[in-house]
Amino acid sequence: MELxxxxxxxxxxxxxxxxxxxxxxxxxxLSRSAIGKSITRLEAQLGVRLLNRTTRQLSLTEEGCIMYExxxxxxEDLEAVDDAMxxxxxxxxxxxxxxAPLSLGQRHILPVIDxxxxxxxxxxADVVFTDRFVDLIDEGFDIAIRIGEPRGDSRILTRTIGTQxxxxxxxxxxxxxxxxxxxxQALRQHDTIFFRSAERRRSWRYxxxxxxxxxxxxxxxDIDSSEAMLSSAISGFGVIQLPxxxxxxxxxxxxxxxxxxxxxxxxxxxxxxxxxxxxxxPRIRGFVDLIAExxxxxxxPWERAGRL
Numbered sequence: 001m002e003l004x005x006x007x008x009x010x011x012x013x014x015x016x017x018x019x020x021x022x023x024x025x026x027x028x029x030l031s032r033s034a035i036g037k038s039i040t041r042l043e044a045q046l047g048v049r050l051l052n053r054t055t056r057q058l059s060l061t062e063e064g065c066i067m068y069e070x071x072x073x074x075x076e077d078l079e080a081v082d083d084a085m086x087x088x089x090x091x092x093x094x095x096x097x098x099x100a101p102l103s104l105g106q107r108h109i110l111p112v113i114d115x116x117x118x119x120x121x122x123x124x125a126d127v128v129f130t131d132r133f134v135d136l137i138d139e140g141f142d143i144a145i146r147i148g149e150p151r152g153d154s155r156i157l158t159r160t161i162g163t164q165x166x167x168x169x170x171x172x173x174x175x176x177x178x179x180x181x182x183x184x185q186a187l188r189q190h191d192t193i194f195f196r197s198a199e200r201r202r203s204w205r206y207x208x209x210x211x212x213x214x215x216x217x218x219x220x221x222d223i224d225s226s227e228a229m230l231s232s233a234i235s236g237f238g239v240i241q242l243p244x245x246x247x248x249x250x251x252x253x254x255x256x257x258x259x260x261x262x263x264x265x266x267x268x269x270x271x272x273x274x275x276x277x278x279x280x281x282p283r284i285r286g287f288v289d290l291i292a293e294x295x296x297x298x299x300x301p302w303e304r305a306g307r308l
Contacts, residue, residue: 008041
């Protein structure tokens with residue numbers, strides 16, 4: 001339906017409800033002449049007469065009665081839609097589609113999602129925790145959590161909500177048997193376990209007096225699961241490099257030992273990204289604000305116990 005016809009219909013309904021063009025002006029914000037032109041235009045488009053006009057009053061023709069009943073419901077439905085959209089602008093509803101790296105998501109994003117859903121009972125979530133790169137726009141996600149510097153993309157907005165430090169570690173048994181590497185270059189003499197995602201193998205980086213050193217293996221084994229890497233290292237299979245929030249518990253318990261700590265590089269940003277739309281839905285805006293407020297006010301969860 002053409003937009004100008006909606007205006008004409010609104011003028012017609014207002015004139016019938018008010019009983020005259022003059023009294024209808026207040027409800028639709030149009031002049032008496034404009035209301036008359038709208039109704040004349042509507043009659044011309046439909047090819048029927050809707051109103052009998054006299055100097056004192058308006059009365060509906062038979063076709064006008066049918067038109068009035070149908071259009072009254074249309075306008076009421078439009079008002080209901082507008083009310084529903086206004087409510088959605090105020091309260092999170094619908095389905096929040098979110099993706100995040102597997103281990104980070106399970107350990108530290110899921111508790112925030114749980115609190116968000118508890119606060120808004122009308123909301124549900126569709127969550128994908130994966131270490132593969134997810135295209136936020138093409139795959140239809142509302143929000144993605146990313147680690148590292150952003151890729152240039154004008155379709156998305158990004159907000160840093162934390163940092164991730166990497167830690168190199170191995171089990172006490174492995175280090176007792178093979179020795180402890182004292183420089184990043186010495187890793188070439190050790191069994192190393194690398195993380196490999198669907199796109200690439202993750203290199204290890206270190207800050208040395210000579211500049212940044214990048215260790216790319218060869219590794220003894222590549223694994224596509226951070227949790228499996230952690231278990232392998234605890235079992236004494238070799239040396240790993242993981243985010244410290246994954247290794248912190250094992251290091252605290254003594255089942256892993258942090259090594260090469262003096263060669264740390266600056267941390268990577270943990271970012272939340274979302275579509276760069278002019279009007280964000282309440283579910284996107286609400287979750288972004290919640291996780292940013294919690295992590296900035298209380299501290300990022302894995303940083304509260306202190307940095308390794």
